Every structure is written in structure tokens, then in C-alpha cells.
Amino acid sequence: MDSKLQKLNKFIDGLDTKEGALITTLHHAQELFGYIPEDVQNHIAHALNVPSSKVYGVVTFYSFFSTKPKGKYKISVCMGTACFVRGAAEVLETFKQELGIDVGGVTEDMQFSLDSIRCMGACGLAPVISVNGKVFGRVKPEDVRSIVQKCKTEGISSGGQGW
Amino acid sequence: MVKINSFKELKEHKSRLSEHKPAEWRIFTCAGTGCAASDSIFLAENFRKIIAEKNLQDRIQVIPTGCFGFCEKGPIVNIFPDDTFYVKVSPDDADDIVNQHILNGQVVDRLLYIDPQTGEKHAQQHNIGFYQNQMRVALRNCGKINPEQIDDYISHDGYFALGKALFEMSPEAVIEEVKKSGLRGRGGGGFPTGVKWEATRKSESDKKYIVCNADEGDPGAFMDRSLMEGDPHAVIEAMAIAGHAIGADEGLVYIRAEYPLAVHRLKTAISQAFSYGMLGNNIMGSGFNFKVRMSLGAGAFVCGEETSLMNSVQGERGEPRVKPPFPAQHGIWNQPTNINNVETYANIPQIILKGADWFSSIGTEKSKGTKVFALAGKINNVGLAEVPMGTPLRDVIFGIGGGIRDGKKLKAVQTGGPSGGCIPADELDLPIDYENLQSIGSMMGSGGMIVMDETDCMVDVAKFYLEFTVGESCGKCTPCRIGNLRLHELLEKISNGHGTMDDLKSLRELGEVIRDTSLCGLGQTSPNPVLSTMNYFGDEYEAHVKERRCPAGKCTSLLRYQISPEKCTGCTVCAKNCPVPCIEGERKVTHRIIQEKCIKCGVCYSKCPFGAISKV
Structure with missing residues (x-):
């Protein structure tokens, strides 16, 4: 598995509770990947046991999160x-x-x-x-x-x- | 690190700290966001390097501090014991300060502040006009202590208010004191803090939350950031006091991710507070348990609204909830929740230590205490100023702020950010308090003050704020989501020179509907920038509509730069500086602006040495 995804999994496993942890997880994911593409969103949805639609809804609500890569x-x-x-x-x-x-x-x-x-x-x-x-x-x-x-x-x- | 097990031990710890003789020379360098952006961190490193090279560590100490407030002149360095105040200090100046000032006793003249009005040089902070009329209650420790050292805070009576509240006051007595002080919310609404605390205390539940709203979204306001960067323990202490008063065991700071330094300082402070036993179980042996954690925002202005904030804390989209029920009854995870902002909390320890009577002796009848304002825009002294409530706007803008830049004329002061309004120059003598600002169509908001001069167009400013609101509207309720978009379209039409008088009527009507029917504070106040500028600067709107003219020369669609063939010498300065480029012409031949390509940035206009370029 991709080492960044492994790091993300490790982060999610270390959470005290998965309830309400979506934004914290997204922050971490963006730090790892630089942006949050669809497959990472789906991965997070699965790991936190929330619908992908909810993850997408939250990612696009907050301007800090990007679904597209940024320049150098x-x-x-x-x-x-x-x-x-x-x-x-x-x-x-x-x-x-x-x-x-x-x-x-x-x-x-x-x-x-x-x-x-x-x-x-x-x-x-x-x-x-x-x-x-x-x-x-x-x-x-x-x-x-x-x-x-x-x-x-x-x-x-x-x-x-x-x- | 020591764990402090009683109030007595805290007092003993403080007196032990005071026995430490401070270094003969102390160099306080600003390490706030503004000064750090001007290399103040490298400056502090340079000081340390020079001191180490000369083996002077025992004689000279470098203390990084929070914001001094005088951001215009940053980076700031304050030298003790002689209290010399240096401005605009670059990393290279460290050498002169150590060798010339500290070792040879000669003040470095070129780094002193020069009063732009009198031309006088001032070596001491208290002689500088910017500081003279200020009264620092919330900002008391900013620039005075190292925010990353809990001992520095304790030396300045830190956590003594918590000790007093836990051991000498019942929860009810704490609430009574806060109520009596007259403290009102510093984040916008101005709701009495003690009343909020009482309501949350009365809500019955096993679990309650204390929240600090550090989602300072108002662009141009940076007092909460500076407070967290400069005195983070004050916020933590106040939250613990609130926890004791309300009966909560958990605190949460909701902070903007755009403030990395404040996040770092707060994180450091929280972990120090835990290890000293100022947070955690059985605080100072009192039996009171309280923990604090942080929750990072993600760039949504609406999350400064308390019910949106709660949704965001729960990991949801930051959309507001219908009130009532209020957070005091149904807050985070539906538990009673008390939400105050950073500056409100920063006042609490002082109120507990010095008493409600002291606090309520400052300010006006209904607005007690002081308020921190972030001065920005076309003002000489950009920075943070804390003044007693009721101080006339003129004193803030012309006294502390040092007047308008470049000798221009004041046109308006915008307060309250995207929720506030523009105060025209003829209301300058108005004493600033919650009621007065509201009576003239603006609001206190979080205390941002953007100063505008004659070159700022009020239609353009209103459009700017509407663009902000449209971008930040969460979309939950129709008046805000669609109404503001329509408002913005109307403003766009007017600033492009296509507006009609009917559009002006629609602006007002639509604005009033949005104000009356939106779900949350963001929508209810979003038309304020439009309505207030229409009230005070109606003639500017009319000039855009009737004469297709922007009196301030700002609205680019109504503006064209052109080169006068009589005055142009063909020096090529304009063409060289044009960033597009859209100016053609050879040396010694009259130049020409290609209007289709021109982005109207005004560079040619400001660069032409012969005044050959004009705005038409």
C-alpha cells in the first residue's frame, strides 16, 4: 500500500474516537498528500465509517481543503x-x-x-x-x-x- | 517541571521565581506573526549568536515575546533595564544593538521611532503617541512575557485568578463577579458574559463544554491571534475559571488553521499547563478537573457564528442551527455549552483578581472595560490599540493611529468587518461603544477598524464585502445564499456603469429583506456594508448611476488611463514598469496605452515622472 495511505491509516487508528474526527483527519490527509483527491476521500469515508457523500460535502465546504493538486x-x-x-x-x-x-x-x-x-x-x-x-x-x-x-x-x- | 499541588505552592513558586535575579540586560524581541514575517526570528537568532560569541550569556538575555501591537514599525525590540524601544530592526542590526548600546552605552539613534508629525525622536515606548492613550487590560502581557514559558506568566500573577476562584470563591460568586463587571462579548454580539455563564450553569447535565471561539474570520482583525500568540495562558486560565463557574470539565479552543503560530503557542501553553497541574485532574488540589484541547478550523467565515462552530467541532459542515435552543441548553453534542471569544476570556483573570468594581469603573454606562482595535488600511500606525470603551473615534484614528497616510483626507472608517458598516468622517467624535456604533448603522464586531481615504470608492468597498459574503455564505438559508448574490450582481452593475435608479431602490429593499429573514448572524448583518454606505455616501452611488462616473477614481470599468501627447517625453518609464505590458512607443516618441490590454493597475500613473498620465 502507498506509504502515505499507511501513515493516514496509522493516524486514524490512533484517534481517541472516530466520532467527529472527520475534519481533523482531512487536515492530516491534506498535509500528507498536498490535496485531497477522490480516492483519498473514499478511503477516509471507509475508515471513519461515514458516507463518501459526507466527506465530499465537508471537503468542499471548507476553503482550506483542496481537491486539486497545487503548483510547486x-x-x-x-x-x-x-x-x-x-x-x-x-x-x-x-x-x-x-x-x-x-x-x-x-x-x-x-x-x-x-x-x-x-x-x-x-x-x-x-x-x-x-x-x-x-x-x-x-x-x-x-x-x-x-x-x-x-x-x-x-x-x-x-x-x-x-x- | 514542577507539579503545583495547592494555591500555596503556586504562591511559593512565584516568589521563588522572583528570587532569580534577572540578567543585567534583557532584549525583548517581537515574535508575533507580523514581525516574524519581517524576519524577527532571524533577528533573535542573530542576537543569540552574537551573545554566545562574546560569551555574554550571563549578562544578556534574549526574550521572544508576543505582539507589541505597533505592527507598522515592526520588527520591534525593547531593551531593558533602560526601556529603549527600537523600531524596524533588521537581523543585521543585532550587532549594533549589542556592541554600541549594551556594551558601550550608546543608544542606536537610527533605530529610534521618529514622530511623523513633530519630527521628534523617542527612545521610550511610553513617549510614543501610539502607546500614550492606550490602556492595556487584555493585552497586558503581550510584549512583556515569553509566551512559551509558563513561569513568565506565573511571575505576572498567572493562574492566581484561577487559584482565587477555586479556593476563595464559589461558582455562583464567580458568575456574580463577572455579571457585576459588566463584561460583554468581544466577538461581535456584545452579549453580557456573566448572563451567558449563568444560563449555562443552570442547564442541568452531567457533561458541559467551555468553548473558546478563536475563529477570527473578520479580515483585518488580528487581536485574537495576537492574544493567543502573546499571552496564551490567559485564555487557558480563563477557560478553567469558566469551567469552575459553570460546572464543566472540558474546554475546547476552536482556532483557525490559518494561524499556525497561534496554534503552536497555544499547544505549547496547554501542554505546560497540564504538566504544572493548572489543567488536568484535581487542579491545585481543589478537586476540580478540567482539560482543554484544540479543534482546528478549515477556512470558513461562518464558523465564527457559534452554532456553526459547534457543528464544525463535531466534524460537520459548518452550517448554523436554528436558535433557540441556545448553546447554553443544547450545544456541542447537544450538551450545554458556553462560548466566548478570545478577547472576552483574556479579560476574565483580571476581573477575578482586581474585582468587578475596578473593571466596571472603566468605560461607559453600558459598555464596560476596554476594547482592542486592529487599526489597518490607510492609517499611519497600523497595529493593535487597546482603549477604554467610550474613547472617541478621533482619538483612536488621529491620536493613536497617527492620522491618514500620505497626507490624504479621511473618508470613512469601517468597523465590524463584513457585518459592520462604514462610519463617515463627520461622526469622528462619537464615543466608541456597542450602542453608539449600532445607532449609526455599524457594529463593534471583533474590533477591526479599516481606515479609508478619499481614493477609496464606497461602492467598491460594499462590493468587496458582498463578494466576501457571497463566498462565505454556507448556503443553508435562501435569503443569504441567493439574496446576497443578487445584491452583489446589482453592485457589479452599478460599478460597471450600467446601474439605474431603480437598482438603487432594489439594493435597499433586498438588503432589508436579507437582514430580516436570514437564519444566522452572517446573513442578518451581511447587507450592513451596503446599507450603511448608501446612507452616508448616497451621492457616490448616484454619481455611478447618473453620471457613469466613479468620484474616487477606483471603479476600473469607469476609468481609463491615458497619456497626454503634450507632456509625454517618451522616456519609456511607463512602458518599462507596466506589468502587462500594454504600453507601446519608442524612446523620445509619445507613448500609447493599448486600452484593450490595460488592467488598470495604475503603475504607469504613479511612475510617470512628468505627470503625463491621467485618469479619465
């Missing part, structure tokens, strides 16, 4: 109010143009995916974006290309500040 570089543009009034919409629009994908999309070469998120709480640095968790603050539309280039040429490791 996950770009998240904060669209919280503080970032919005400081020009996040223009930054997001520029990313869409630069990458040629819409929000929630991933480039064909699987290098970039683009998401908008609600608020990452770094309002002092607004507008804020993050690439694989690395935060770039006070981003302007004209910075977008260099951020994308930076990913392509140097790569970006997670955590800390991007600038």
Missing part, C-alpha cells in the same frame, strides 16, 4: 480588507496576467498555483502575498514579475520574509 510554488494573495484598500486587487490581477491562470488555478507545467486568501494577519505589511509560506510585504503590481522570476531562477524556500 503556491502563491497566495491576501485579499483581507486591509490589503484590499492598499491595492491587493491590482496585485492579484497582475499575477493572473503574468501566470495566465485564474484564482484557484495552476499553470500547465505545475510550477505555479494562485489563490486568494482572506487575511494572514500581517496587516502592517499590506498588501501581502506569500509564496510557499514565505511572506512578501508591501507588494506593488510592478513587483509581480520579479517575484515570479525569483521562483523560476532561485527558487523559494518556505518561511521568513521574501524581500
Whole structure:
């Protein structure tokens, strides 16, 4: 069996109770797989003894869970109010143009995916974006290309500040 | 680690801690999310490295803390014993702070805060305008203690309120004290906390739950995150006090997965509290049992609504339940459940220690105590400010907040997030409390304050919030699911310049129906951003409809950038900076914007050195 599925099984076996454990399990699954595809949903449904329809219902209800794989570089543009009034919409629009994908999309070469998120709480640095968790603050539309280039040429490791 | 078996032992432990002489120099570095995003973690590492190299570990101690609140100027470093306050400190500055300041006694001038209005430099925190009018009750320990050390919390009277409640007060007396304090819910509704506790106590059941709502979904509000990152034990202590008062043995913190640092700090604090015996069985030998665990949210705004939250805790879709029955009767797994938010809990230990009379002496007649506000948007000092209830909005925006950025004019302050409204500039002298905010069509909400200037379009802002609500509506009830979508379509039509006066009428009517007929708080308040902006900025809506014009120059469909052939020198700056690119033209030849490709980001407009680009 797939080693990730084995890890997931081990996690489920270690739960105190399976009752009400669906969201916790989904968090774990997404950490392991990066997203939650249909076969993993079915696997969880079976293991927790709940209908697949319920698992699907919960996965699609919460924006944190994704049913599609993400790019190597996950770009998240904060669209919280503080970032919005400081020009996040223009930054997001520029990313869409630069990458040629819409929000929630991933480039064909699987290098970039683009998401908008609600608020990452770094309002002092607004507008804020993050690439694989690395935060770039006070981003302007004209910075977008260099951020994308930076990913392509140097790569970006997670955590800390991007600038 | 020591297990503390009685209140007496807790007191002894605290006095033992106070016997430890602190290091001669203490460097407090902010390790909150905002400053960490600006490399404050590397800064702390650099401090440690330099101190180790010079073998100064006995003389200098580095203490990572929670948020200082002054996020605009982060990363923040506070040096003791001389209480020097440094702003915008980069990892490379660690060297100067150690060598120049600590070893040579010379303050590092370039890292001091400069008041933008007076030009004065301030070396001490209490002299900075941002801190002068604040009163820190909930945030008292943020920036003062290491949130990952329970001993630091105990040194600041941590868990003394729990000891007092368990050994010197009956559950009824605790509830009476909280009722008398006048504390009201800090998460939005403003329901009296003591009344909620009493109702949950009176519900008969073998099993009850204490829940902390840490699902801070209001975009632009970050006080709960900062509290959990900066003083997590205060929340745990308050939940245990609530457990004693209500008769519950289990607590649950429902926290956003988007807050990894807060999750980590809280997890650390819970495990320390267990090992010290502040959680678990027979707490401090009192016979009271209480445990706390965490439940992670998954990115749904509606889960901040208490009945949705309960469904989410049970692993379900976070859809609201019909009230009544209230959580106090039928909560998680249908057991009586008391739900308060983070900031509400953070006030509890102080109320127990200092008394209800002290707390109720702060604030206004019906709104007691202080409130933390998250200042963001077009304001100079972005950050967290805690002020007594009843403080005029002007003091917060212009005193603490330092006024509007870039010398622009204040247009409106948005409070209460997607459930609140916009307060126009002429209501600035309004004392902030629950009733006053409601009377002008907004609400306290969780305390987010987004400041907007003359370049912000109120139709666009209303559309922004509606887009949020449409995305976050759970879909259970029709008024919210379909009504808000229709509201959003109408706003879209107006901001595209296709609106009619009838549309404005429909906006209001539909908004009122959604408000009156939705199932939960999210739907009932979702039209507020539309209704309040229509009330105060009706002329802006009319300009979009009658003149097909956006007075703020924000709505992109009604806006075009163009280059004046008279002023353009063909310097190519605009074309080089255009991110699309959609500007053509050769050097020394007048440039031209290809309108079909233009995304109206405004970069060319801000970059042109000759003012040749205008918005029409």
C-alpha cells in the first residue's frame, strides 16, 4: 500500500474516537498528500465509517481543503480588507496576467498555483502575498514579475520574509 | 517541571521565581506573526549568536515575546533595564544593538521611532503617541512575557485568578463577579458574559463544554491571534475559571488553521499547563478537573457564528442551527455549552483578581472595560490599540493611529468587518461603544477598524464585502445564499456603469429583506456594508448611476488611463514598469496605452515622472 495511505491509516487508528474526527483527519490527509483527491476521500469515508457523500460535502465546504493538486510554488494573495484598500486587487490581477491562470488555478507545467486568501494577519505589511509560506510585504503590481522570476531562477524556500 | 499541588505552592513558586535575579540586560524581541514575517526570528537568532560569541550569556538575555501591537514599525525590540524601544530592526542590526548600546552605552539613534508629525525622536515606548492613550487590560502581557514559558506568566500573577476562584470563591460568586463587571462579548454580539455563564450553569447535565471561539474570520482583525500568540495562558486560565463557574470539565479552543503560530503557542501553553497541574485532574488540589484541547478550523467565515462552530467541532459542515435552543441548553453534542471569544476570556483573570468594581469603573454606562482595535488600511500606525470603551473615534484614528497616510483626507472608517458598516468622517467624535456604533448603522464586531481615504470608492468597498459574503455564505438559508448574490450582481452593475435608479431602490429593499429573514448572524448583518454606505455616501452611488462616473477614481470599468501627447517625453518609464505590458512607443516618441490590454493597475500613473498620465 502507498506509504502515505499507511501513515493516514496509522493516524486514524490512533484517534481517541472516530466520532467527529472527520475534519481533523482531512487536515492530516491534506498535509500528507498536498490535496485531497477522490480516492483519498473514499478511503477516509471507509475508515471513519461515514458516507463518501459526507466527506465530499465537508471537503468542499471548507476553503482550506483542496481537491486539486497545487503548483510547486503556491502563491497566495491576501485579499483581507486591509490589503484590499492598499491595492491587493491590482496585485492579484497582475499575477493572473503574468501566470495566465485564474484564482484557484495552476499553470500547465505545475510550477505555479494562485489563490486568494482572506487575511494572514500581517496587516502592517499590506498588501501581502506569500509564496510557499514565505511572506512578501508591501507588494506593488510592478513587483509581480520579479517575484515570479525569483521562483523560476532561485527558487523559494518556505518561511521568513521574501524581500 | 514542577507539579503545583495547592494555591500555596503556586504562591511559593512565584516568589521563588522572583528570587532569580534577572540578567543585567534583557532584549525583548517581537515574535508575533507580523514581525516574524519581517524576519524577527532571524533577528533573535542573530542576537543569540552574537551573545554566545562574546560569551555574554550571563549578562544578556534574549526574550521572544508576543505582539507589541505597533505592527507598522515592526520588527520591534525593547531593551531593558533602560526601556529603549527600537523600531524596524533588521537581523543585521543585532550587532549594533549589542556592541554600541549594551556594551558601550550608546543608544542606536537610527533605530529610534521618529514622530511623523513633530519630527521628534523617542527612545521610550511610553513617549510614543501610539502607546500614550492606550490602556492595556487584555493585552497586558503581550510584549512583556515569553509566551512559551509558563513561569513568565506565573511571575505576572498567572493562574492566581484561577487559584482565587477555586479556593476563595464559589461558582455562583464567580458568575456574580463577572455579571457585576459588566463584561460583554468581544466577538461581535456584545452579549453580557456573566448572563451567558449563568444560563449555562443552570442547564442541568452531567457533561458541559467551555468553548473558546478563536475563529477570527473578520479580515483585518488580528487581536485574537495576537492574544493567543502573546499571552496564551490567559485564555487557558480563563477557560478553567469558566469551567469552575459553570460546572464543566472540558474546554475546547476552536482556532483557525490559518494561524499556525497561534496554534503552536497555544499547544505549547496547554501542554505546560497540564504538566504544572493548572489543567488536568484535581487542579491545585481543589478537586476540580478540567482539560482543554484544540479543534482546528478549515477556512470558513461562518464558523465564527457559534452554532456553526459547534457543528464544525463535531466534524460537520459548518452550517448554523436554528436558535433557540441556545448553546447554553443544547450545544456541542447537544450538551450545554458556553462560548466566548478570545478577547472576552483574556479579560476574565483580571476581573477575578482586581474585582468587578475596578473593571466596571472603566468605560461607559453600558459598555464596560476596554476594547482592542486592529487599526489597518490607510492609517499611519497600523497595529493593535487597546482603549477604554467610550474613547472617541478621533482619538483612536488621529491620536493613536497617527492620522491618514500620505497626507490624504479621511473618508470613512469601517468597523465590524463584513457585518459592520462604514462610519463617515463627520461622526469622528462619537464615543466608541456597542450602542453608539449600532445607532449609526455599524457594529463593534471583533474590533477591526479599516481606515479609508478619499481614493477609496464606497461602492467598491460594499462590493468587496458582498463578494466576501457571497463566498462565505454556507448556503443553508435562501435569503443569504441567493439574496446576497443578487445584491452583489446589482453592485457589479452599478460599478460597471450600467446601474439605474431603480437598482438603487432594489439594493435597499433586498438588503432589508436579507437582514430580516436570514437564519444566522452572517446573513442578518451581511447587507450592513451596503446599507450603511448608501446612507452616508448616497451621492457616490448616484454619481455611478447618473453620471457613469466613479468620484474616487477606483471603479476600473469607469476609468481609463491615458497619456497626454503634450507632456509625454517618451522616456519609456511607463512602458518599462507596466506589468502587462500594454504600453507601446519608442524612446523620445509619445507613448500609447493599448486600452484593450490595460488592467488598470495604475503603475504607469504613479511612475510617470512628468505627470503625463491621467485618469479619465
